[in-house]
Structure formats: structure tokens, C-alpha cells
Amino acid sequence: MIEHIIETLKHKFRTNCSGAAAVVFALVLPALFAAVGLAVDLGQAHNLKTRLNNALDKTALAAGTLAGGESYIQETAGKFFHANYPDDRLGEIVDLQINVGDEIVTVAATAQVKNRFMSLLGKPYTEVSAEAEATKAFWNSIELALVLDITGSMAGQRIVDLRNAASALVDIVIRDSDQHHEDIYSKIALVPYSMGVNLGSYAGDVRGPVASGTCTSPGCQRFRFRNPFNQWVTFDVSNCVSERSGAFAYTDDPPSTAYVGWNYPAGNNPCPPNPVIPLTDNKDLLKSQINSFQAVGSTAGHIGTAWGWYMLSPHWGYLWPEESRPAPYDTERLYKIAVLMTDGEYNSPYCNGVISQDATAGSGSMANKINCNAPNGSSFEQAEHLCDAMKEDGILVYSIGFHIDNLAEAKAIMEHCASGPDYYYLAEDGDQLDAAFRDIARKISSLYLSR
Template sequence: MRNLFSKSRLLSFLTRAVHDKRGVTAVAFAITFAVLAPMSLGIFDVYTMTEQHGKLQDALDAATLYAARSNAFTTADVNTVGQKALTANLQLIPGASLQSSSFALVTTTAGDTKVVANAAVTLPAFAPMEFSHDAVAVTSEVTRPGNNLEVALVLDNTGSMAGSPMTSLQSAANQLIDLVVSPTQTPYYSKMAIVPYSNSVNAGSYATAARGILSSGQACGSNAYGCPNYTFNNAARPSRQETLPVTTCVSERVGTNAYNDNAPAGSPVGFVYQQPSSEGNNCISATIRPLSSDITALHSTIASLTANGSTAGHIGLAWGWYMISPNWANLFPSDSQGAAYGTPHLIKAVILMTDGDFNTTYCNGVISGITSATDGSAGSLTYHSNCGSPNGDSFTQAQNLCNAMKAAPNNIVIYSVGFLHSGTDIPAENILNNCATDSKHVYFPTTGSSLQAAFQAIAADLNKLRLSH
């Protein structure tokens, strides 16, 4: 057999190939394509990886920030919120898919809370033989801003709230508690106090500390003020005297501390002497509940509310202040004591709710005469004192208290809610508008559903304050 690959024949073949230009372009193109195509696809891989990395980082940052500002206080809840936000914001290039994602709450050694998030996206491989194709992975961290929350809920329990208005109030208040008081009290706490009021406030077991010890013995032979019974001249017939028994309800304090939150020692609040039950203006049965994170106990207080009596809105308002005041802290158990004003990461707020006109003031523990700030709805003049209120009418007292509460260093946020289920009430609307922090903190619901919506809006605002920079 002839040797096709002899030296002479091979040289001849190569010579002809060099001078034959018919296939040069095709061969060159083939060689170039074989080398450059994978490189080009690899460059495209790098480009898509970079583009997806940016999109993923932006989406994860937005989702982490959203989760950090949400009203979620467990890792499970934060993860749920974060996943929804990531899904809504993430843009994937064609062929890419979300491989994994997670959001978690992490407490630092400094006591701060962070939301830490991770996400990875699997990319399509355009040059599978040239480069490794690991998933695009990013992380995000947001230090969760937060504030402790102390809220006093001041609720109208007057006779006009009887029936469906009271039922609506209880439903709305219970929902407010659930929205504001968190089951998780770390790293920031959220506590609520409840102050039911009508013609006065029932201080219950705290009455003695707030008003002082009852006098006894010979000093009470004439039933003087501060004794178990008090004899006074009534407003219907000033020459006629009436005698009423003391209660655990309390009235406003007078003098230089009438409109501040100085401690009650040395400047006690007033006694309340109870009218006969036939008058329908008794000491209300529901007592105050100091600051608490016990959601069940707070609901129990709401369940105890009953409608009775006239309206001393200024007394309810004052006790809303006392409940979160550091100056009154020693009156209450350690877990219920208001922190000092100016404490970092602390919001103090009062929610004042009423269904109408303020019409009741006191003189020496007895509802004062009609000429000094009361009207017919405060009961019979037979059981009013013939002396006027030293502090003036209820609206004036309420406004003075509101002004002091909002002023520095107290800086208390005030929400006002006028549950006008019986129609327009201009005097009540005026005090509620003037008392609130601003117009955005005022609500005038007229139905049970709108009252619930108002309390939901307040809860949302409080949670924004709690989770804010």
C-alpha cells in the first residue's frame, strides 16, 4: 500500500493548502467563534449576575426596612412581613428564581434590636463550561428603632353611656388594648393604664394615699371635711344642711398644685361624699388600673365598666396624667410606675374619651353649686354644696391640665375622642379640639363602628411612635 503520508506528499499538501484561500475565512471564523463565544457568553453571565445582584439588594433592603418598621415583635412575624415585602419588590431577570430568603430579629450586646435578612437568587447559565455559577446572595441589616410606651386610657362612664354606647366603647377599648400592648415586652415595653370616670374617679385601694387619711375621733364630732361623714349647706336651700358619707372616689385638688403632677404627699386630691343612690350620681364602681402589660387584667377592667352619673372630665384627665407621671410613681407597684420624663426611647400618651359636656365640679368633696360650673345633669341641687368650685368650671380645669401635660419637660401626647352618639356638642368639641396635641389627634366618631375605627387609628399612630427613628 502506498504511504499517503510520505514526506514529499505531506509537503506538497501543505503547500497547496497555504496557497488555497477558499476555506480560510470559514476556518478562521470557526476558530475565533470556538474561542470567543464562551468568553462572550461568560461576559453576559457576569453582566446578568451584576444586574440581578443590584435588583436583589434593593429589594431586600426595602423589605428589611419595612419589616423593621412593622408592628411585628417575634422572628416568625417579622419573617412573614419581610417575605411579603420581598416578593412585592423583587425583580428577577428572565430565567432567574429566588432560591432562599429569611428575616430574623437579633438582639445585640448593646441591647439594640436588628432585623437581619438574607436572600439568594439562582441565575440562568449562558456559559456553563467557563465559569462557576453560584447563586447571587445578599444580606441586609436594619437596626430597629423603638420606644417604650406608657399610655393612659381615660374613659367616660357617665349615665349617657348606658346601653349600646357602653357596649361599643368596651369593644373598641378591648381592641385598642390588643393593638397597643404587645405580648412581647423586650427590648421595649408597652404598658397601659385605665381611668374610668363619671362624676369623679374611683381610686379604690389607692384612695388613702391620694387624698390622705380620714380624720377620726373628736375632730369629727361635727362631721367636718376629711371625716367619714361630711355635713354641708346645700345649694337648693342654703340654710338647710345635708350629711353624706365618704367614698373611695376622689375629686380635683385645689391650690398651687391644681394643674401639675406634683406628688400627692402634702397636696392631696379631694374627697368625694356620695349622694343617695336614688340620685343616680354615685361613686362609680369601676376603679383605676395603673400601668400594666397584663392584657388579660386590662380586659378585665374594661369588662367592669358601668354607666352612671354626671361628667367630671377634668378629674378623669388629671388621673390619666397621674397614672403615667414619675412624680406619682410611688403610689403604685413597681411594675406600674411611670418612668422619668426625658427617659430615652420613651413615649407617654393620654387618650381622653367623652360623649359630651363636662358639667361637674366640687367644693369640699361635694358637687358644687350650679352657679359655679355644674348644670342640671349633675343631679339635684339638694345634694350640691352651696359653695362654688375654687378652680372654676370643668372645661377651664381640663384646658389648664392639657396645657401643662403637653408642655416641656412632660411632652405628653394627647389624643381626644368625642363619641358624639347623641349628636353635636359644641362645648365638648371645643375642649377636645383644644386639648389634643394637634388636629391630627382629634376624633369625633358617632357610631360604634366609627369609634372602633378611631381607636384603631390611635393604635396605629402609637405604634408608629413606638417604632420610629
């Protein structure tokens, strides 16, 4: 650039050889040379400043999202800065400072560029300094209970769709372990439900020990009762449970305070084979259990709802292995979330451990019901109370209705239980169910990071 201007001036001088022009040229040329050279050097410095600011802004924002100790944040942010400010471009970094405060991350740098003109005046380099800062983000932990309908109406393609969609959510929500995020975690509990919830080896701890023999009140291996036709019927106890009644019906008080209900199922409406899984970050275990779901039984959605709450309740933690125990409700930087999913109306309330005579359509034969009404009311009413209580404890509730477009009561309970309109989903096929689970997973993932 400088050479071009000088050559232009020389050409003009040759075409005008008057003595006056020669004098003017001799006087002006050094000043022009200096001005142009200074402009070039200052332009380089300006470009360097812009480049430095861009790299620092990106680094500060990235550093603000990092969890871990000061040295880890500094090391990781330093690598990020150099990736955005490679050595083969304009300017050389002579100093980089990354300061990690309680709430602010500050990144400052000084770079230098070689001068073309000012080096002739004894200033070989121009130094440029810049600084950027960002508010530190906070990583949050996630405890999530998946309350999933595996009733008989889910047989066939529906249960396949559920397996696929729920597995996709697990892959998104469960983060890979990171040694720098030791205090931050994401865990999921599984609550598959149909006519009850299978507690597996935990059944005795939550509904009480089983006495041998046959009794005419709940608590024995076999329960003999009268159905609505006044006929004697005998059912065997199962590892499933029903709701508890009385003062603790809509609380998360532990079973050491009040046991949950017994469950004596009919042979054609059996306890589902898939048990609950307490909170875990083991993706393989979760997906293996999900892929083993079998569709069977009627819809005691209120019992599934209750167990979604219990799985997140710190009051029930003593039942589970230490790594599966929920944290206290008031734990900082922790979200407790339940996802409720159904493909039908809740229809199976209990009385004395057997589906009650006032259970609604789809709950099984009247001959297999007990001759008393559910003391807590309908399954729908119980689910309403449980959802309200769960949300009062600070649990976020998402709900998904699957193939329920023509089921007014099912839609009503899903809408009621959701924490808001944006937490309520309807899906009429497998693709929509997958999209709903993925959208919920993305929303949950967005909760990991907050400013």
C-alpha cells in the same frame, strides 16, 4: 442558544460551498462561538448580581428594624436573607457577612455561578459580590393612659360600643412579649371616670386617711354640709376623688406633697364601681376591666383628665406596683400618650368634696350640691389647664368626642386638649368610634419604630 447559531451557520455554509466561504467559516466560527459563549456566561453573572442585590437590599432593611443584641440580629437577618435567596435558584452563596454597627447595618454576600463557556478556558465559576446597608431603626416604648367616659349618658349601646372599641385598641397597642426586646415595652393604664375617679384601695393614699364619725369639714366618714337652700345634708365618703385646688391644682406633684380632693357623692350620683388600673401590659386584665365598665353618674371630665396625667407621671409612681411605675419624662425612646374620650360636656366641679353649686346642667340636683362655688372654676376651664400642663410635659394627647356633634363645649374641650388636628376625632356611632380607636392604635403602633 449557541447550538442554534452554529446550526444556522452550518446551513449557510452548506448552501454556499465555495472555497472562500469555507475559509471564512473556518476562521469566524471559533470567534463567534467564543463571543456567544462569553455573552451567555456574562448574562448569567448579571442576573446573579441583580438577584443578589435584591436579596441584600431586603435583608438590610429588615435587619435595620430588629431590636436586640448583635448575635440575634445577625441570626435573624441571615434567615431572612436565605428566605429571599433560596438554594434552588441561580447561583450559590459562598460567603455572607452581617455587620451590626451602632447606627448602620451592613449586609454583604458573595455568590458564584457555573460557567458554560469560560469553564473550557479554565474558569469554571464566576463570582459576584454585592453589599447593602440600612440605617438602624430604634424601637420605642409606649406608656398610654385611656381616660374613658362611663357616665350615665353612656348607658345602653354606647357603653357596649366603648367596650368593643377600647378592647380593640388594647389588642393592637399591647405587643406580645419578646425576649429580644427586654428594654422595650408597651403598657396601658385605665382611667374610667364619671362624677369622679375611683381609686379603689389607693384612695387613702391620695386623698388622706378617713376619720370616723360625722364632721362638718371634709375628712370624716360622713360629711355634714349645707346645700344652696341652706338645708343640712350628710353624705358618706367614697373611694372616688375630686380635684385638688390651690398652688398644686395644675401640677403633677405627688399626693405626698398635696392630697387630691375628697369625694362625697349623692346617692343618685354615685362613685362609679370601676377603679383605675395602673400601667400594665396584661391584655386579659385590661380587657376584663374594660368589659366590666358600667355607665353611671355625671361628667367630671377634668378629674379624668388629671388622672390620665397622674398615671403617666413618674412623680406618682411610688403608689403603684414596681412594674406599673411610669418611667421618667426624659427617658430615651419612650412615648407617653393619653387618649381622652367623652360623650358629653364636662359639668361637675367640686367644692370641699361635694359637687359645687355653680356646676352646670347634668351634674345632679341642686339639693345635693354644696353651698359654695368650685375654687378652680368650671370643669371645662380646669380641663383646659390640665391638658395644657400635660402637653407641656411632653405627653401626646388624642381626643375622641362620641355623639357630641351638637355639643359645642364638649367639642371645644376635645379639640383644645388634642395635640393637633390629626389627634382629634369625632364619632357619631359605634362603627365610627371603633374606627377612631383603631386609627389611634395604628398611629401609636407607628411610633414603636423610628429611624
